[in-house]
Amino acid sequence: xxxxxxxxxxxxxxxxxxxxxxxLPFFSEKFANPATKWTSSLSKEVDDYIEEARENIxxxxxxxxxxxxxxSGGTESDNAAIKGIAWANRDKGSxxxxxxxxxxxxxxxxxxxxxxxxxxxxxPVDSKGFVYxxxxxxxxTKHTILISIMHANNEIGSIEAxxxxxxxxxxxxxxxxxxxxxxxxxxxxxxxxMNIDLLSLSAHKFYGPKGVGALFVRRDTNIAPFMEGGGQExxxxxxxxNSTGIVGLGEAAKIAKAEMAFNEERIRKIRxxxxxxxxREIPEVYLNGAEGEKRLSGNLNFVIKGIRSEPLxxxxxxxxxxxxxxxxxxxGSKEPSHVLRAIAVPDDxxxxxxxxxxxxxxxxxxxxxIVINLKDAVKKLRDLSPFWMKGD
Amino acid sequence: MPxxxxxxxxxxxxxxxxxxxxxxxxxxxxxxxxxxxxxxxxYLKVDPETHVITDVKFRSYGCASNIATGSIITDMVKGxxxxxxxxxxxxxxxxxxxxxxxVKVHCSVLAADALHSAVEIYMExxxxxxxxxxxxxxxxxxxxSHVINPETGIDxxxxxxxxxxxxxxxxxxxxxxxxxxxxxxxxIKEEIIERLEFLWDVKEIQVNFMK
Ligand SMILES: Cc1ncc(COP(=O)(O)O)c(C=O)c1O
Numbered sequence: 001x002x003x004x005x006x007x008x009x010x011x012x013x014x015x016x017x018x019x020x021x022x023x024l025p026f027f028s029e030k031f032a033n034p035a036t037k038w039t040s041s042l043s044k045e046v047d048d049y050i051e052e053a054r055e056n057i058x059x060x061x062x063x064x065x066x067x068x069x070x071x072s073g074g075t076e077s078d079n080a081a082i083k084g085i086a087w088a089n090r091d092k093g094s095x096x097x098x099x100x101x102x103x104x105x106x107x108x109x110x111x112x113x114x115x116x117x118x119x120x121x122x123x124p125v126d127s128k129g130f131v132y133x134x135x136x137x138x139x140x141t142k143h144t145i146l147i148s149i150m151h152a153n154n155e156i157g158s159i160e161a162x163x164x165x166x167x168x169x170x171x172x173x174x175x176x177x178x179x180x181x182x183x184x185x186x187x188x189x190x191x192x193x194m195n196i197d198l199l200s201l202s203a204h205k206f207y208g209p210k211g212v213g214a215l216f217v218r219r220d221t222n223i224a225p226f227m228e229g230g231g232q233e234x235x236x237x238x239x240x241x242n243s244t245g246i247v248g249l250g251e252a253a254k255i256a257k258a259e260m261a262f263n264e265e266r267i268r269k270i271r272x273x274x275x276x277x278x279x280r281e282i283p284e285v286y287l288n289g290a291e292g293e294k295r296l297s298g299n300l301n302f303v304i305k306g307i308r309s310e311p312l313x314x315x316x317x318x319x320x321x322x323x324x325x326x327x328x329x330x331x332g333s334k335e336p337s338h339v340l341r342a343i344a345v346p347d348d349x350x351x352x353x354x355x356x357x358x359x360x361x362x363x364x365x366x367x368x369x370i371v372i373n374l375k376d377a378v379k380k381l382r383d384l385s386p387f388w389m390k391g392d
Numbered sequence: 393m394p395x396x397x398x399x400x401x402x403x404x405x406x407x408x409x410x411x412x413x414x415x416x417x418x419x420x421x422x423x424x425x426x427x428x429x430x431x432x433x434x435y436l437k438v439d440p441e442t443h444v445i446t447d448v449k450f451r452s453y454g455c456a457s458n459i460a461t462g463s464i465i466t467d468m469v470k471g472x473x474x475x476x477x478x479x480x481x482x483x484x485x486x487x488x489x490x491x492x493x494x495v496k497v498h499c500s501v502l503a504a505d506a507l508h509s510a511v512e513i514y515m516e517x518x519x520x521x522x523x524x525x526x527x528x529x530x531x532x533x534x535x536x537s538h539v540i541n542p543e544t545g546i547d548x549x550x551x552x553x554x555x556x557x558x559x560x561x562x563x564x565x566x567x568x569x570x571x572x573x574x575x576x577x578x579x580i581k582e583e584i585i586e587r588l589e590f591l592w593d594v595k596e597i598q599v600n601f602m603k
Contacts (some may be wrong), residue, residue: 308429310455314405317395336429347427347545366534384411386422386433386451 005366008324009359010154015248016207018290022251023209035232046243053250060253061199062190063216068235069233070246071226073213074181077200078105080215080226080237081177085198085294086113088224089175093143095119099131100342101153105200106179107338123149128290129343131156133165144174150185151180153169155339155355156289157299158163159187166195175221181205181213182296185256186264197221203245207272207360208252212245225345256282263360268297270367271358275300277330282378287343288353298358306388307381312354317378321370324355393602397456398490402463407455410466412449419514421586423538424586427545430454431498431543432462438514450503457496461485461503469507474520478511480504498534509538509587516590527591529557532564539583542576555602562595572601 006014009198016187026049034050051065058065071077086096098110100122109290110120117290121139123131147169152159162178169176177198180189184199185206191199198221202213216225229238279285282306289295304312336350345353356370382388395402417435424431432454437447448470449529450462455516465485469477482504486492492500515521525531544551548568555567566584570577581599588597 306453308426308453311405311459314395314397314456315438316403316405347543350427351429352426384408384451385453386431387426387453 005321005362005370007356007358007362007370008322009362010157010205010296010355010357011324013207013359014361015204016252016255017210018255019208019248019251023244023248027249030243035230047344049245049247049250050241052109053246053253056250056253056257057201057214057216058259060184061201061216062192064219065214065263067191067219067233069215069217069237070153070241070249071213071215071237072211072242073204074103074179074200074202075105076226076263077202077213077215078103078179079109080196081198081200081217081223082106082146082148083113084223084236085175085177085221085225086118088222091144093141093145094338095121095141095145096120096144097123097136097139097144097147097149099123099125099149101125101129101158101339102148102150103153103154103179105179106150118363119143120150125158125342127343129153129156129339130290130294131160131165133161133168136165137168140168140172140174142258144172145175146175148177148179151178151183151189152296153289153339155337155353156301157182157296158184158344159294159296163194166197169197172194185252186296186298188260191218198223203249203252206252206256209245209248212242212249214249215362221343222377238350238355259360264297267358267362270302270362270364271298272366273364274356274358274370275302275365278302278374281371281375287350288340288343296357300354300356300358302332302354303345303352304354304378305352306385307350307378310351311381312374312377315381316373319373319377324357396493396541397460399486400488400490401457401460401492402458404463404489408452408459408463410449410463410470411451414447414449417449418516419510421506421509421513422583423502423509424454425540425542425545426453427542429545430458430502430602432458432502432506434462434503434510435468436510437513438474440518443518443520444473445469445472445477450506452503454502455496455499457492457500458502460489461492461500462506463490465507474511474514478508480507487581490515505538507537513587513590516592519592521592524592527559527564527593529559530590532557532559532588535587536566536584538588539580541570542579543574548580562593563598564596565600567600567602569603570601571603574601577601 003361017144032046034047037047057068112126114120123135133262166176177196178202181202184201197218199216204210227238232238288301414435418438420434422433432452435449448466452459452462482501537547539548552568555569558565
């Protein structure tokens with residue numbers, strides 16, 4: 001079989017070779033527990049590598065090293081930030097502002113907080129998936145304790161005006177959390193310039209390993225511990241550190257800082273060529289979300305009228321081309337994407353959304369085979385469709 | 393590459409049998425809608441003497457297992473009498489395919505539903521229904537639970553669009569909670585009539601839109 005063409009880089013990315021090399025010794029000879037660094041040189045060595053990783057993350061975000069806490073990934077960071085702020089600041093208020101296009105790792109914790117008596121207010125998004133900072137301002141009351149708005153959306157790639165939103169939060173003395181899982185390593189992030197108090201990131205979205213991430217927590221933030229135990233990570237996140245993963249995360253951050261501008265430019269070109277060709281070859285296709293600079297460079301999300309996305313993904317997979325659906329659909333849920341719903345995609349098209357996300361290991365040469373196979377698969381499925389009988 | 397489907401499912405999905413329409417079909421039914429994620433239209437041609445299904449075709453907007461089930465179930469009923477066809481279940485089709493993943497059940501039952509609806513309508517149309525019970529409000533509700541509101545993808549019973557149903561002297565009167573000038577009004581009315589018109593004791597169906 002030919003090489004697989006992988007177009008689901010927003011779901012996860014392959015580990016960069018250099019990251020892997022960096023990680024390997026930590027499975028074997030560099031195995032020591034960094035917590036015992038005061039008495040063991042084996043541990044001290046591991047700890048030094050962990051601190052180097054912390055520094056790499058801090059550099060990438062323009063944060064201070066003491067503001068970086070290692071976690072098991074984006075989901076944990078989101079949960080920790082949202083519940084940690086809510087529980088620690090309940091005496092100050094019980095209102096939280098967020099959006100309907102957040103990842104489930106934000107939405108589910110918010111639902112839990114709502115059941116515990118917190119009030120969650122949702123800022124509307126427009127038909128391209130953008131939040132207007134003025135609308136955020138309107139929802140603020142003296143009871144608001146947290147604003148959580150993602151940096152970029154994982155399905156449609158809309159990049160939010162978080163700098164302005166952060167400014168509004170800061171002016172009103174409200175904590176601002178952003179889920180930057182889709183942007184860190186791809187888009188420049190500066191927690192100081194962007195007025196961010198808490199930020200979630202995940203290694204596997206930028207060529208690092210799965211199951212490791214970090215939460216940036218601005219100094220002097222009042223937050224409850226997210227894992228209680230032996231007191232690691234300055235008491236906020238107990239548990240023996242995943243040194244192998246953390247070292248991988250640090251290396252991925254270092255590489256991203258050096259290479260992201262170059263990569264993203266290349267990725268954007270491939271993405272644009274791909275969508276131009278798809279639109280030229282396949283009728284009745286439209287883009288979900290925005291065009292231009294305010295969209296993640298690797299993200300494509302479009303509707304192919306008249307066919308359901310699931311059989312299309314299955315067909316493409318048969319041909320060695322891996323594509324993501326909206327999101328949870330492919331996980332067996334029958335609910336259409338909450339993001340496509342939020343940006344008011346017509347009901348008839350909610351199950352027809354296709355997401356293709358390009359990464360740094362894709363190449364221009366893949367565009368042709370993708371388009372040829374897609375065109376053929378679409379024609380076959382449209383011929384089958386009860387409300388698309390035109391043949392082409 | 394490993395896939396969550398059996399070889400047979402993939403075969404039927406890739407090259408589905410009996411796809412298309414039948415111009416002079418005895419029955420045509422549609423189950424589901426694009427807004428609920430799966431839709432399947434089934435056409436039946438039946439021999440009027442023997443009641444053997446001589447031709448059956450389908451079209452599907454649905455997931456891979458929906459398409460595969462449509463393909464195999466149409467194979468299974470061809471050449472069978474309508475009575476025999478009525479007894480073929482989703483489970484039979486799934487077994488014939490070598491099994492379907494549990495998460496895919498919801499989209500693949502549509503093919504069996506369409507088959508049963510089509511056969512039922514055929515039997516009503518040709519007076520084959522054995523026990524001629526008078527049509528009850530419950531029966532009408534059950535039939536209308538297959539009519540989808542295209543706007544939401546949810547059937548008109550579940551979405552509380554039915555205000556009132558009355559049956560008198562063979563006339564079924566249905567009041568719907570839908571604006572008369574809704575773009576979907578005509579479509580819903582047609583679907584309702586298709587579902588009810590062949591009930592043996594029904595002479596007329598009146599659908600009223602009101603809000
Ligand atoms: C925006 C966003 N937030 C959170 C997550 C969860 O991250 P993780 O898989 O590291 O738990 C993801 C990835 O699926 C994501 O895209």
